[in-house]
Amino acid sequence: MSRLAIGLLTSRAFAVVGTLLAAILVAAGAHAAPDPDPARFNGTVVRVEAEIVPDGQTAQSLGRKRSGSGVILDERTVLTIGYLVLEAEQVSVITPDGRRAPANVAGYDHASGFGLLRTLVPIGGRALELGDSDAVQVRQKVLTLGQGETEATELLVLSRKPFAGSWEYLLERPIFTFPPVDNWSGAALIDQDGKLVGIGSLIVNDAASERRGVPGNLFVPVNLLKPILAELLSQGRRSGPAQPWLGVATEPVRGHLIVERVTRDGPADQAGLAPGDIIVGVAGEAVSDQADFYRRVWKLGPAGVTVPLQVLKGTEVRDVPVRSIDRAQMLHKPRGI
Template sequence: MQVQGSVVRSSRADWLSCARTRWVGCLLAGSALLFSSLPAAQAANAPESASSNAQIRALKRAGDAVVALNVTATEGATSAESLGQRRSGSGVVIGPDGLILTIGYLLLEAETIQVVTQDERVLPARQVAYDLATGFGLVRPLVPLRGVEPVPLAGVSSLNTGQPLLVATGSSSGTEVGFTRLVGTRAFSGYWEYHIEAAIFTSPPVANHSGASLFNADGELLGIGSLFVLEAAGPEQTLPGNMFVPVDLLRPVLAEMQSTGKTRASVRPWLGLSSSERGGHVEIVRVDRSGPALEAGLRPGDVVLEIDGIQVTTLEAFYKQLWKRPDADADVELTVRQGSEVRKIKVHAVDRMQTLRKPQGI
């Protein structure tokens, strides 16, 4: 589903916040909004359906599966510069063994991970996987989760622009929920050498978006929260919202992530750059202090014109040309403009996963 140029104007009144409340009361209050978007054949029975036990049970199960995550990074972690030494976010149980899905950046160089359940139990957990390619992370509690059912996964292809959706986040006092609307799905390129072909954009935004769960009216998981964005409707239109990574991307790689801790697609060249698109060019805005780009002499303000002689004007084109290499360890030639001078700089790319600090004892 491609939605571009179609803006969903959502006021704060659309955001029916149910923070720090139990699920049932919140769901009853918001059910009219959720079910107002159903197709006509279902909408005729919406009041009855919205109050039905089956629907309430499905949504309550979804809420019960949402947990809070507290993460402490290893000493000296380079990711602490941008993410902090201590991080908090959310996750959701997707497996019968307590497997939790979250956004991967929360887990970067994690030393300790704690799971806080809706009934306020604090459980130690371990990282199962971090997938650089999709951005997903997997966590498993070291103590069995009691009475928590995994949530079902759903695709986004059947969703309609403007459709109300439910966002759930974990906190120290239980699940917090609110309602937002679908703006659309489109490709997304992140400044941190990240690209996915389809991301979910919603508005109005939720502040504590890291690892937040996005559900449909049937309590099925659609995506995991990644970012706050100012252009949810596209680069030409200002509309504050959130970007969610769709669980459609998880199904093909879930088994591989559990088996190996990552995916083969994550083993790709990494330069250690943060970049943005400005004036039809790719501009470097930050250079990782331990990455190969710094060692090669790249610096903030440099404009990337070409990679291996191929012109690039967007982050997507830059990344895709970089990732064409079969191996992560590879020499890359960048043509950059530094001030008034155009230079060719050779960078020896590396495997990002090999640069991350491991917990003590691993």
């Protein structure tokens, strides 16, 4: 998103929330600033560039050429946000001093959204140690650093509320920060101990828990990576059965879950779902938002389970069984996996 777009998104919101945030800080006190020297983390973040296969499922929605940030974990391992390298046929890592190194996608995890890269040659730089993202609290001050930046930017943690994305994605405790920054994709989120606690994923227009319309960024907590890091590096994905995937994008509108689009030839498409349909239930249990929908689908079993949906088509509620699959079946494997 361009700086102009960010400005249009946030100009009114800054005016609305300025007094609110000031009151929060005065009443509760912000946690101590994480580090007095924002240049301390120079050399820890690299630029990631990826080119996607021409016929990739995500090529149209996310583009064939993607770029963002990645965080150095060791001299050859870089942690980034997975959508940058999803279905990538070519990946490069560019260090802060301009050196370019080819890389492979070592692992991708749809459930968390993380992507791991392994460069073909050592890139040097400075590694960031993984911190404890569970300890990150609302009103805590943190730092973010993206590619091309020489100093980290101070942010305030606004909330740890759940986030549900239309692409069958759910985080129970992401880290929402304010003010919004426009270099978020794959950026590092750093705590008061100088450790990595999150990876930048999105800019959102509803980052606060108690007030709507407050813009900010969403960071994926690194504690979601720790249990699967070794598996991603050794086999490209987490072990165990995959979550069931339906291939349906939804939008919650006034308590209704409306189908926005379905993936061509995906499970929902083959079952007859179409844009404009309204999903009202899963296995006879009512759903009204995306988070509830995903939780009910995923508790039915692993990929391959048939998901009985109740769908309002026109004026009639119909039972629509959808045979789920592993999402990876619909995607090109990135180079390296």
